[in-house]
Amino acid sequence: MEDAYRKSMEGNGEKKPNQGCDGVEKGTKMQGRRGGGGADKKVLTLEQVSQLFSMPIKQAARELNVGLTVLKKQCRKLGFQRWPYRKVKSLETLINNVQELGKDTEKVDGHMTRAVVVMLEQTKKMIEERPAMVLDDNTKVLRQACFKENFKRKKLIGHGPCSGMTLLSDVDH
Template sequence: MNNQPLIYSFVAKEKVVLAEQNWFSGNTRTVAIQCLAKLPSNSNKFTYSCDGHTFNFLVEKCFVFLVVANKGFGWSAPFVFLERVKEDFVQQYGSTIADEGPRLKEHMQYCINHPEEISKLTDFIDMKGIVMDNIEKVLDRCEKIELIVDKTETLHFEVGPISKLSNRMYAIRDMQAPTSMDSPMLFLMQPLHPLNTVDAADGRGDQTLHPNGVVRDVQLISPRPNRNELKFDHVAKKFSLPIKDAARDLKVSVSTLKFRCRELGIPKWPYRKIQSLETLIETMLELAPFGFQHMIGKVREEIEAIKLNPTLEIKYETERLRQEIYDSKYKRRRTSEFTS
């Protein structure tokens, strides 16, 4: 029995065995039925090991295919056999299920008599598994890289005010520094003078008058809003802008704005839809300034509706209108090129 690579096989529907083939007597069938009753539902391939044998299960919809093999036959080769059985079973399912028993015997004999072919298929399955694992690792790594980029962008916006505050503190320290450093205690004994400020002529912020007469700019730091302070009304006013411009106007990072939009129930920034409809209006005005007034009004109403509910998609009628106008514009251009 130990020298035979394939020992027992069956086809079952859920927990009921429909057809089977057993080449040896023993408790193999009993153990297989017990394993069938305990199959988990989170995968379609399972392998149990017992007494030097592997119990290999392949699940396809409500059907379960099993083969019991010696451990020396390998871990992938039994599933090559099960794939053959599954394909044959699906093709022959129109006939009586009882006929599948002898077919199991034929498949088992074929796998035993063609070890080289089974070995090649086994190598292919193993290589396919390695490739799929590598693809999953790459995808997981890409997701981690995107997360790092978002965190870096958020950190950049959060560090900005701190950097400006630090520069301002250094500027104030320089303005209060003594002109001579002959005495080490002179700097500590220097009294603090109030800052003399003058209005900036170019509107860049306050200008501080240095004791030496040098005028230095002191940038005023405007605090960035907390993410929870961004209400729907504030965000909706920026829907007509690209998301990068909107984030800059709202003084938040792009990743923060995207995260807040998801919290507000906005799965996708609606700028492209709004821009598409506005381009449609411009095209209609270009073709016939007074001929599309009714349709232009409808498109503008649709833009306002999308601003109120960004989850709305462009209406089918509007898509058809856009295609018709595009075709008309294209025909006019071709006609003008032909006549000229």
């Protein structure tokens, strides 16, 4: 009698007692499903990842063809907690600023500018090798000096915060 009941249950599309809502037996892993934890997990090396430090982490995950969470977990396994894109971008901007500001003083201290640029490029390479590295104080001071200098230049040119505004005292009532 039970055999007849079981066969009738299989034939009419009803769920078996240990089936999930999608008709798949509970406890079996399906390919292509989230949380499957298959053997096809991608292991990333520092060399693969470090080539992409100059782009945001979402874009890097797309380039590596992995999910954002997978990339973050692999980065933690490789020994760094934060994606160094902003640090690398800051150094690239600092190198450009030093070169730009160095053009003005090239005759006076041109060799000094070149030495600073070389030092910054070495720091950038070291970050690509060891992303958890902290910038030294000299680099931070130089970055702050470049920010100040650029701000002064913009203010002199007229791109400051009040450049397009007229003062109330200048307006005739």
